[in-house]
Amino acid sequence: MPLLIRSRALDLRLRHTFRTARGPSDVRENLLVEVEHQGETGLGEAAPIRRYGEDRASAAAAVSAMAGRLDDPRAYSLAAREAAVPGQVSAEAAVDMALHDLAGRRLGVPLFELLGLDRRRAPETSFTIGMDTPEVVARKVKEAAAYPILKVKMGSADDREMLTAVRDSTDRPIRVDANEGWTPEEALERLRWLAGMGVEFVEQPLPAGREEEMRALRRNSPLPFYADESVHRARDIPKLAGAFDGINIKLMKCGGLAEALRMIAVARAHGMKVMLGCMIESSIAITAAAHIAPLVDTADLDGNLLLDEDPFSGATVVDGRIVPPDAPGLGVRPRPG
Amino acid sequence: MPLLIRSRALDLRLRHTFRTARGPSDVRENLLVEVEHQGETGLGEAAPIRRYGEDRASAAAAVSAMAGRLDDPRAYSLAAREAAVPGQVSAEAAVDMALHDLAGRRLGVPLFELLGLDRRRAPETSFTIGMDTPEVVARKVKEAAAYPILKVKMGSADDREMLTAVRDSTDRPIRVDANEGWTPEEALERLRWLAGMGVEFVEQPLPAGREEEMRALRRNSPLPFYADESVHRARDIPKLAGAFDGINIKLMKCGGLAEALRMIAVARAHGMKVMLGCMIESSIAITAAAHIAPLVDTADLDGNLLLDEDPFSGATVVDGRIVPPDAPGLGVRPRPG
Numbered sequence: 001m002p003l004l005i006r007s008r009a010l011d012l013r014l015r016h017t018f019r020t021a022r023g024p025s026d027v028r029e030n031l032l033v034e035v036e037h038q039g040e041t042g043l044g045e046a047a048p049i050r051r052y053g054e055d056r057a058s059a060a061a062a063v064s065a066m067a068g069r070l071d072d073p074r075a076y077s078l079a080a081r082e083a084a085v086p087g088q089v090s091a092e093a094a095v096d097m098a099l100h101d102l103a104g105r106r107l108g109v110p111l112f113e114l115l116g117l118d119r120r121r122a123p124e125t126s127f128t129i130g131m132d133t134p135e136v137v138a139r140k141v142k143e144a145a146a147y148p149i150l151k152v153k154m155g156s157a158d159d160r161e162m163l164t165a166v167r168d169s170t171d172r173p174i175r176v177d178a179n180e181g182w183t184p185e186e187a188l189e190r191l192r193w194l195a196g197m198g199v200e201f202v203e204q205p206l207p208a209g210r211e212e213e214m215r216a217l218r219r220n221s222p223l224p225f226y227a228d229e230s231v232h233r234a235r236d237i238p239k240l241a242g243a244f245d246g247i248n249i250k251l252m253k254c255g256g257l258a259e260a261l262r263m264i265a266v267a268r269a270h271g272m273k274v275m276l277g278c279m280i281e282s283s284i285a286i287t288a289a290a291h292i293a294p295l296v297d298t299a300d301l302d303g304n305l306l307l308d309e310d311p312f313s314g315a316t317v318v319d320g321r322i323v324p325p326d327a328p329g330l331g332v333r334p335r336p337g
Numbered sequence: 338m339p340l341l342i343r344s345r346a347l348d349l350r351l352r353h354t355f356r357t358a359r360g361p362s363d364v365r366e367n368l369l370v371e372v373e374h375q376g377e378t379g380l381g382e383a384a385p386i387r388r389y390g391e392d393r394a395s396a397a398a399a400v401s402a403m404a405g406r407l408d409d410p411r412a413y414s415l416a417a418r419e420a421a422v423p424g425q426v427s428a429e430a431a432v433d434m435a436l437h438d439l440a441g442r443r444l445g446v447p448l449f450e451l452l453g454l455d456r457r458r459a460p461e462t463s464f465t466i467g468m469d470t471p472e473v474v475a476r477k478v479k480e481a482a483a484y485p486i487l488k489v490k491m492g493s494a495d496d497r498e499m500l501t502a503v504r505d506s507t508d509r510p511i512r513v514d515a516n517e518g519w520t521p522e523e524a525l526e527r528l529r530w531l532a533g534m535g536v537e538f539v540e541q542p543l544p545a546g547r548e549e550e551m552r553a554l555r556r557n558s559p560l561p562f563y564a565d566e567s568v569h570r571a572r573d574i575p576k577l578a579g580a581f582d583g584i585n586i587k588l589m590k591c592g593g594l595a596e597a598l599r600m601i602a603v604a605r606a607h608g609m610k611v612m613l614g615c616m617i618e619s620s621i622a623i624t625a626a627a628h629i630a631p632l633v634d635t636a637d638l639d640g641n642l643l644l645d646e647d648p649f650s651g652a653t654v655v656d657g658r659i660v661p662p663d664a665p666g667l668g669v670r671p672r673p674g
Contacts, residue, residue, distance in 0.1 A: 235605070262605070
């Protein structure tokens with residue numbers, strides 16, 4: 001029986017307008033991918049990343065091109081990478097997770113079990129507070145009461161006001177995502193201020209490609225660093241040793257679960273910490289990441305929690321930890337709507 | 338239903354007395370491990386490595402200790418490592434492969450399929466010619482006619498005579514395993530001579546721990562190097578970049594299939610080649626390695642071919658390539674007789 005691959009639009013409306021250093025956002029134009037083989041269907045999702053030249057149309061075109069190149073869907077750990085269209089990484093991730101879903105469904109086991117993992121090892125997951133006025137920030141922090149860790153996206157002029165508003169609203173741990181927004185000249189002073197505010201670590205203070213300056217900064221920094229934009233795939237990791245303390249793996253950046261597992265192995269070999277992050281995604285992609293979360297130190301898998309309505313249900317947050325479903329494959333289902 | 342783990346002696350008699358730089362050998366005292374859970378049994382094998390303080394008794398004791406520490410056999414990619422007894426790596430490998438066998442049998446799929454691999458990617462496997470007189474060497478080369486690549490173990494005074502005897506008997510590619518037997522002073526001259534003999538690469542020319550001297554040697558070497566004794570686990574690999582062109586992964590050195598997969602990821606991230614090697618092993622352990630062989634560049638999985646009688650059947654060599662069975666789990670069976 002042939003392999004069928006379909007994709008269709010998946011519009012995700014945000015609960016709050018989301019402001020980052022890259023501008024505001026209300027709706028995310030994601031792509032749903034279905035892979036059908038021998039009567040089973042696997043689900044995947046692409047959240048195209050504009051910074052890397054992706055949008056929904058380019059992702060859909062890439063998925064179509066990949067359809068013709070996949071010969072054996074059972075080879076789920078190799079097939080998406082080998083069929084991928086260069087530069088269309090979120091499409092690769094969508095096909096990769098659909099193949100993993102399909103494999104788990106076919107064998108009747110949840111993905112974490114297919115991969116030989118223990119879902120009781122679920123790590124704590126943080127909740128991201130978007131940039132906004134101090135009043136809105138205070139309200140968002142209150143709404144996020146169920147999450148044990150907060151993440152604050154910075155990189156604009158009113159960083160301190162924003163962070164102070166969060167700190168004044170809670171004594172939970174705060175992590176800062178600088179989103180490449182700082183210069184080497186200002187970074188150290190900002191880090192010292194953040195350390196004084198009880199911040200736990202900072203993600204990507206300097207732009208990607210400035211690893212030498214990161215290395216120098218790290219020698220004097222009071223806070224640890226996680227790489228985000230500096231790291232896409234496993235091969236990026238060796239050169240980051242010494243520049244960052246950990247890496248943030250996102251399925252949409254790396255091309256899917258198989259590559260994420262390889263990245264975890266490489267990061268560990270270098271003694272680095274691992275975080276699993278996400279884009280704005282439905283429960284399809286969030287749940288895919290949740291299945292491998294037992295292998296990481298910490299998660300930032302809140303992309304679906306920022307949605308006005310998540311069209312799917314899957315991983316849940318239990319006592320602040322992200323737990324994958326105990327159902328075949330990814331275990332996601334359309335939410336009755 | 339509880340998890341039962343048993344082990345028993347597995348004596349492997351060699352076809353030829355096997356001479357390496359470490360001395361002669363007629364029988365290998367391996368250990369068979371069975372893990373039983375919910376009516377299914379998974380098989381594993383330990384080939385204890387004397388150089389690392391292991392023997393059959395220490396491996397059996399380690400397996401017993403591990404039995405009490407394994408709570409969830411479904412977590413096959415983590416469980417053996419976490420239950421392992423420090424320093425008893427071949428026992429860890431045996432339990433790891435038994436858990437993989439069990440997982441595949443329980444789900445009714447061959448291990449390569451459980452892991453999402455494509456068994457059509459089987460790499461060529463080499464056949465090892467032990468040290469002996471030129472006459473015996475010539476006969477061994479003839480017996481190995483089915484194997485496309487020969488490996489010669491060196492490290493003694495009559496290296497050249499031995500290698501010349503092989504070269505005179507065949508025009509197949511030859512690989513050399515120096516088994517830590519050279520000094521930095523003599524290495525370059527030997528390498529030049531071997532290059533002239535059409536040798537493809539050299540394994541572990543200098544003793545483990547001399548990575549700085551390896552790095553210097555590599556700059557002038559006409560032949561590429563594979564690490565063997567210098568590399569055990571994934572965390573050893575980053576410091577070998579620049580000193581070796583590739584690594585030789587052996588299940589008995591690294592603790593099993595899960596760690597081997599992590600090592601492949603790390604080696605690839607460093608742009609290194611990967612070989613899968615073995616000890617003297619029955620078809621249990623050889624077949625375990627064959628299931629992940631689609632991920633490597635080349636295999637040296639001949640440990641079972643050197644036996645007078647292999648008590649198990651499993652992976653086969655087809656057109657010089659090592660192919661795992663298409664049967665649940667490892668797919669090994671006791672050989673009638």
